[in-house]
Amino acid sequence: MVTGQGPVTITDVARLAGVSPGTASKALNGRRGISAGTALRVQQAAERLGYQPNALARGLLSGRSFTVGLITTDSFGRFSIPVVQGAEDALGPGRILVFLCESRDDRLREEHYLRALLERRVDGIIVTGRRQDRREPIGRDLRIPVVYAMAYSSDPADLSLVPDDEEGGALAIRHLLGTGRTTIGHVTGPRRFRAAVLRAAGAEQALTAAGLGLAGSRTLYGEWTEEWGRRGVDLLLRSAPGLDAIFCGNDQIARGAADRLREVGRRVPADVALVGFDNWDVIAAACRPPLTTVDMNLRQLGRAAGERLLAAVDGHPGSGLQLLPCSLVVRESSRPPESRSP
Amino acid sequence: MVTGQGPVTITDVARLAGVSPGTASKALNGRRGISAGTALRVQQAAERLGYQPNALARGLLSGRSFTVGLITTDSFGRFSIPVVQGAEDALGPGRILVFLCESRDDRLREEHYLRALLERRVDGIIVTGRRQDRREPIGRDLRIPVVYAMAYSSDPADLSLVPDDEEGGALAIRHLLGTGRTTIGHVTGPRRFRAAVLRAAGAEQALTAAGLGLAGSRTLYGEWTEEWGRRGVDLLLRSAPGLDAIFCGNDQIARGAADRLREVGRRVPADVALVGFDNWDVIAAACRPPLTTVDMNLRQLGRAAGERLLAAVDGHPGSGLQLLPCSLVVRESSRPPESRSP
DNA sequence: GTGAAAGCGCTAACAG
DNA sequence: CTGTTAGCGCTTTCAC
Numbered sequence: 001m002v003t004g005q006g007p008v009t010i011t012d013v014a015r016l017a018g019v020s021p022g023t024a025s026k027a028l029n030g031r032r033g034i035s036a037g038t039a040l041r042v043q044q045a046a047e048r049l050g051y052q053p054n055a056l057a058r059g060l061l062s063g064r065s066f067t068v069g070l071i072t073t074d075s076f077g078r079f080s081i082p083v084v085q086g087a088e089d090a091l092g093p094g095r096i097l098v099f100l101c102e103s104r105d106d107r108l109r110e111e112h113y114l115r116a117l118l119e120r121r122v123d124g125i126i127v128t129g130r131r132q133d134r135r136e137p138i139g140r141d142l143r144i145p146v147v148y149a150m151a152y153s154s155d156p157a158d159l160s161l162v163p164d165d166e167e168g169g170a171l172a173i174r175h176l177l178g179t180g181r182t183t184i185g186h187v188t189g190p191r192r193f194r195a196a197v198l199r200a201a202g203a204e205q206a207l208t209a210a211g212l213g214l215a216g217s218r219t220l221y222g223e224w225t226e227e228w229g230r231r232g233v234d235l236l237l238r239s240a241p242g243l244d245a246i247f248c249g250n251d252q253i254a255r256g257a258a259d260r261l262r263e264v265g266r267r268v269p270a271d272v273a274l275v276g277f278d279n280w281d282v283i284a285a286a287c288r289p290p291l292t293t294v295d296m297n298l299r300q301l302g303r304a305a306g307e308r309l310l311a312a313v314d315g316h317p318g319s320g321l322q323l324l325p326c327s328l329v330v331r332e333s334s335r336p337p338e339s340r341s342p
Numbered sequence: 343m344v345t346g347q348g349p350v351t352i353t354d355v356a357r358l359a360g361v362s363p364g365t366a367s368k369a370l371n372g373r374r375g376i377s378a379g380t381a382l383r384v385q386q387a388a389e390r391l392g393y394q395p396n397a398l399a400r401g402l403l404s405g406r407s408f409t410v411g412l413i414t415t416d417s418f419g420r421f422s423i424p425v426v427q428g429a430e431d432a433l434g435p436g437r438i439l440v441f442l443c444e445s446r447d448d449r450l451r452e453e454h455y456l457r458a459l460l461e462r463r464v465d466g467i468i469v470t471g472r473r474q475d476r477r478e479p480i481g482r483d484l485r486i487p488v489v490y491a492m493a494y495s496s497d498p499a500d501l502s503l504v505p506d507d508e509e510g511g512a513l514a515i516r517h518l519l520g521t522g523r524t525t526i527g528h529v530t531g532p533r534r535f536r537a538a539v540l541r542a543a544g545a546e547q548a549l550t551a552a553g554l555g556l557a558g559s560r561t562l563y564g565e566w567t568e569e570w571g572r573r574g575v576d577l578l579l580r581s582a583p584g585l586d587a588i589f590c591g592n593d594q595i596a597r598g599a600a601d602r603l604r605e606v607g608r609r610v611p612a613d614v615a616l617v618g619f620d621n622w623d624v625i626a627a628a629c630r631p632p633l634t635t636v637d638m639n640l641r642q643l644g645r646a647a648g649e650r651l652l653a654a655v656d657g658h659p660g661s662g663l664q665l666l667p668c669s670l671v672v673r674e675s676s677r678p679p680e681s682r683s684p
Numbered sequence: 685g686t687g688a689a690a691g692c693g694c695t696a697a698c699a700g
Numbered sequence: 701c702t703g704t705t706a707g708c709g710c711t712t713t714c715a716c
Contacts, residue, residue: 006405007463007485009709020687025711035685050483055461056407057709059398060692063348067462070442081423088444093451094458100412100442102430109435116436119397120409121349141392143349226628252628259601282624286568286594351693362703367695375701399693402708 008049017045028053059121068309069117071101071110071138073129073151078280079298083128083149086302090310096123114139124309127151128302131195145312149305150298152321159318161305163296165195168326169202172247172275172294175328177210179336181245181273185215187232187257188249189224196221196249199277203247215240224249229256237264244272245334251276251283251293258287258333274333284331292334294326350391359387370395401463410651411459413443413452413480415471415493420622421640425470425491428644432652438465456481466651469493470644473537487654491647492640494663501660503647505638507537510668511544514589514617514636517670519552521678523587523615527557529574529599530591531566538563538591541619545589557582566591571598579606586614587676593618593625593635600629600675616675626673634676636668 014024019038027034027042028051045051059065070087074080088098099117103110117125124144129135129151137155138146146153152160176184186203189196200219207213216239222228229248233256236243248254254276258268266272268289276284279295301324308318356366361380369376369384370393387393401407412429416422430440441464443455459467466486471477471493479497480488488495494502518526528545531538542561549555558581564570571590575598578585590596596618600610608614610631618626621637643666650660 007709010711011709021709022688022711022713023686026686029711031711033685038685052457052460054402054463054709056398056401056463057692058711060396060402060694060709061711063692065398067441084442085444088442093443093445094454097441097443097458097462099409099439100426100430101435101439102427103435112436115394116397116439118394120439121396121398252624282594349693352695353693363693364695364704365702368702371695373695377701380701396693399708400695402692402710403694403696405708 007054008051010051010053012049013042013045013051016049017042063121064123065121066096067099067120067122068096069099069101069113069122069125071103071113071117071125071127073103073105073110073127073135077130079130079150080128082298083302083305086299086304087126087149087306087309088302089299090303090306096310110138118142118144123313126305126309127153128305131193133194145309145317147305147309147312147318149301156321157319159308159312160321161301161308161324162321163298163301163326164323165198165296165326166202166205167323168277168294168296169199169247170206171202171326171328172199172277173203173206175292175330175334176245176247176273176275177206177212179273179334182212183215183240183243184212184245184247185220185232185236185240185243186247186249187220187222187229187236187253189222189228189253191221199249215243215245222253224252226252226256226259229253229258230260231256233257233260233264237266245274246272247275249277251278251280251287251291254291254293254333255283255287258289258291262288269333269335270337273335275328276333279329284329287333289332292331293329295329296326297324300324349396350393352393352395354391355384355387355393358391359384405463406465407463408438409441409462409464410438411441411443411455411464411467413445413455413459413467413469415445415447415452415469415477419472421472421492422470424640425644425647428641428646429468429491429648429651430644431641432645432648438652452480460484460486465655468647468651469495470647473535475536487651487659489647489651489654489660491643498663499661501650501654502663503643503650503666504663505640505643505668506665507540507638507668508544508547509665510619510636510638511541511589512548513544513668513670514541514619515545515548517634517672517676518587518589518615518617519548519554521615521676524554525557525582525585526554526587526589527562527574527578527582527585528589528591529562529564529571529578529595531564531570531595533563535566541591557585557587564595566594568594568598568601571595571600572602573598575599575602575606579608587616588614589617591619593620593622593629593633596633596635596675597625597629600631600633604630611675611677612679615677617670618675621671626671629675631674634673635671637671638668639666642666 014021027039072080101113125146128149148160276291276293279293284291356363369381414422445452467488470491490502618633618635621635626633
């Protein structure tokens with residue numbers, strides 16, 4: 001590479017190769033109607049000068065910027081990260097670049113970001129947020145496609161992708177039933193979280209389908225914390241002393257539950273099986289014993305968001321609230337009693 | 343806003359306002375030499391049409407894109423996130439947009455991203471990564487400024503910003519000494535981590551300065567896990583049964599230590615004080631008792647990286663490895679025994 | 685096969 | 701004060 005003043009333009013390359021800019025352009029873009037010799041000379045000239053095509057100029061001409069915006073309200077929390085990663089997967093390393101915009105739940109910041117994205121002529125926007133809270137559409141008449149992930153738009157004409165929390169709850173219960181548990185309690189987060197309610201609904205439905213009910217007869221709503229997990233165990237043991245499993249609304253609650261069960265002398269999983277939700281590795285793996293938990297497959301959700309956005313950019317838009325499958329990650333905390341190693 | 347075909351251009355605005363594009367441009371950009379009436383008519387026309395200036399065209403002309411790249415090798419781990427947030431703080435919501443590039447420690451991905459960023463004419467690049475591992479410069483003769491944060495460049499001509507781990511270690515020890523502890527052990531992560539070694543060095547130095555040595559006489563290197571924290575406590579209690587404090591190389595180790603101390607009947611902080619490192623809220627706050635810990639102020643580090651990058655873009659580059667201060671977050675795990683509530 | 689010219693949207697410079 | 705012109709870097713006609 002030769003060090004000169006300012007970025008190298010295609011005109012510089014053309015001059016060095018002894019051709020016109022138009023010809024250089026064709027050669028570099030593999031257009032046909034160029035002799036092999038010329039093509040080679042242009043390639044070499046570009047190489048020598050370290051030529052990088054100016055994407056701004058290209059975008060101006062083509063009307064596409066090969067750029068998308070990613071607006072997250074979640075302060076980039078632990079749920080947004082895998083979604084973002086998945087989206088990047090779908091968009092490819094360097095093919096389409098992602099503008100990161102953290103709105104931090106601030107409407108004004110969001111507007112600023114939206115304007116900035118529109119000015120930069122992004123090809124589309126992904127909106128992601130905390131759990132699957134319903135939210136206002138990001139803007140009206142945007143003329144570019146938008147996909148919501150995790151958070152979902154209140155406008156059903158928009159495409160929103162969210163994990164199927166209800167099915168996730170059912171998954172947890174069916175697993176416990178399948179490993180011989182019958183008296184199952186449920187401790188979860190605050191009732192105002194849609195996710196908590198949906199998971200509980202899925203759990204209760206799965207129990208009902210098996211002709212059973214919830215141990216302690218009702219879902220214990222509380223906080224998303226270990227502290228609440230510990231207290232939840234105390235409450236459950238009082239109302240349902242014979243319980244043999246607890247499904248927890250997230251991994252922190254489950255971890256608190258595991259600690260408490262150990263403290264009161266109940267063995268996990270021998271006496272009581274435990275299933276969490278989120279598959280948050282630091283928690284689930286550090287739990288004693290390691291935690292069986294429901295994974296929302298957020299990375300795949302992010303990837304799906306990226307793919308759906310690309311499809312929309314190519315003229316194949318989608319719409320509606322779409323549920324993506326959760327899956328179960330089985331670890332030690334729910335091992336059936338029969339198969340315990342000696 | 344009027345819905346038409348394709349984005350609204352300044353020519354559309356000019357036509358509606360009955361002026362030339364040049365005049366419209368001046369009016370919209372607050373250039374003087376425009377009558378108040380014209381200015382108003384142009385503003386209104388722009389408003390009516392929902393005009394958004396095309397940043398690609400502007401960038402083509404000005405040579406600046408008001409865009410920076412952020413390359414992270416860390417798979418966006420927990421350390422990168424606050425750095426990214428801080429950088430966004432410095433760059434302002436929408437003023438300068440950030441391209442997110444996760445290289446995932448893949449050299450090829452990194453090259454793709456770098457090329458893509460250069461083609462898009464970013465004004466600068468921030469490189470961030472895991473802890474403060476030394477790394478190769480991202481490229482040569484880039485002609486745009488680069489700032490390294492957390493990870494640092496092996497080329498001293500580059501500007502690298504990293505937390506002062508050594509001072510952080512000293513901070514922890516001085517706090518423990520200041521609250522009356524004298525027999526202090528140190529359990530930390532793998533020796534191959536520079537951060538582990540630096541923190542240990544700072545700790546030992548602070549002890550030496552007080553005429554003391556490490557309880558158990560040497561730093562216990564191991565893993566960054568709770569499991570190792572528990573084992574570390576066992577080892578320390580064997581070699582230094584009378585110890586009254588443990589400084590742990592990260593919060594997970596500290597949390598494991600807290601659990602183990604409780605299990606063996608040592609009260610925290612009454613009998614043994616505990617200090618962690620990272621101030622990772624989920625761990626530090628959920629710990630029983632809540633954990634005193636060293637905070638690397640990563641968000642400020644990210645902000646500093648953003649500011650230094652802007653300065654470099656404006657022609658004021660920096661260089662060298664610069665250490666940014668850690669601070670101590672005091673919680674219950676290190677409360678002096680005297681002041682315990684009844 | 686190759687070159688010249690026009691134009692993407694915008695702004696700076698210069699006329700009027 | 702306002703309009704015209706030129707050009708940022710690139711690609712795409714359309715001549716030759």
